[in-house]
Amino acid sequence: MSEEPEKDSVQKVRLLSPDDEQARLIGKAIASETAGKILSSMAGREVTAMMLSEELETPVSTVMYHLENLASAGLIEVSRTRYSVKGREMKVYRLIDQVLIVSPKSFDLKAVLARCATLLSIPLALAVLLTSFTLFHSQKAAPLYYSAPAGSAQKMESNIASYAADRMMEMAPAPTVAPLAGPTQWLEEIETPFPHLPEFAEGILIGAVLVIIIGLIFDFYRKR
Numbered sequence: 133m134s135e136e137p138e139k140d141s142v143q144k145v146r147l148l149s150p151d152d153e154q155a156r157l158i159g160k161a162i163a164s165e166t167a168g169k170i171l172s173s174m175a176g177r178e179v180t181a182m183m184l185s186e187e188l189e190t191p192v193s194t195v196m197y198h199l200e201n202l203a204s205a206g207l208i209e210v211s212r213t214r215y216s217v218k219g220r221e222m223k224v225y226r227l228i229d230q231v232l233i234v235s236p237k238s239f240d241l242k243a244v245l246a247r248c249a250t251l252l253s254i255p256l257a258l259a260v261l262l263t264s265f266t267l268f269h270s271q272k273a274a275p276l277y278y279s280a281p282a283g284s285a286q287k288m289e290s291n292i293a294s295y296a297a298d299r300m301m302e303m304a305p306a307p308t309v310a311p312l313a314g315p316t317q318w319l320e321e322i323e324t325p326f327p328h329l330p331e332f333a334e335g336i337l338i339g340a341v342l343v344i345i346i347g348l349i350f351d352f353y354r355k356r
Contacts, residue, residue, distance in 0.1 A: 146206070148234045154206060155234060161201040166190060170198050171207070171227070178211055178226045199225060255340035 148155045161167055169188055173179065181199060185192040202208045203225070211226040 145231045145233065148232065150234060157205040158207065161205040161207060164198060166194065167198045167202060170195065174208065174225065174227050178224045180222045180224055182222065252340055252344065
């Protein structure tokens, strides 16, 4: 007679949700009265299908059907194998010592964090893009305000006045020359009005966070 080494018992406590596949298998396996009798007969001992068939006065095929369902549901297991007097291999079954707890699905923190990260990725990327766009244009426009060296305005005005005097001597009547603005004033007028993008980026992030919080609260109360 040859035997297989005993298998380690599965977890002592099993937490199940009503919508789990294992919960449905357990419900199906123990729904029959015959299955209940089989579980009661297996308490505290190891049995074979033939032993249960004789004790319960039930066909072996019926007993095997329920044993397979109970094993699929994780309520019993094959502890070892042995051979009958006729040399046939038989499976020896035993109950799994465990506690089954069926409760609503628990709050999965990792799933919530992953969901929040997914929802925040798009507004966060948009906010970073807008901020980078603003910084780029501010750094690009900054040299325009300081590129004119000291005294260049006076020198330019002097050159313009000399040119205007020469033209006045050549042409009569002399045209009226309007006062010219300094280069710094010209550069300020060239400035392109950009919206306050950092404020927009901040608004996008705050709005996204608020929407996610409201969605999580709604989802929490919906699943209660």
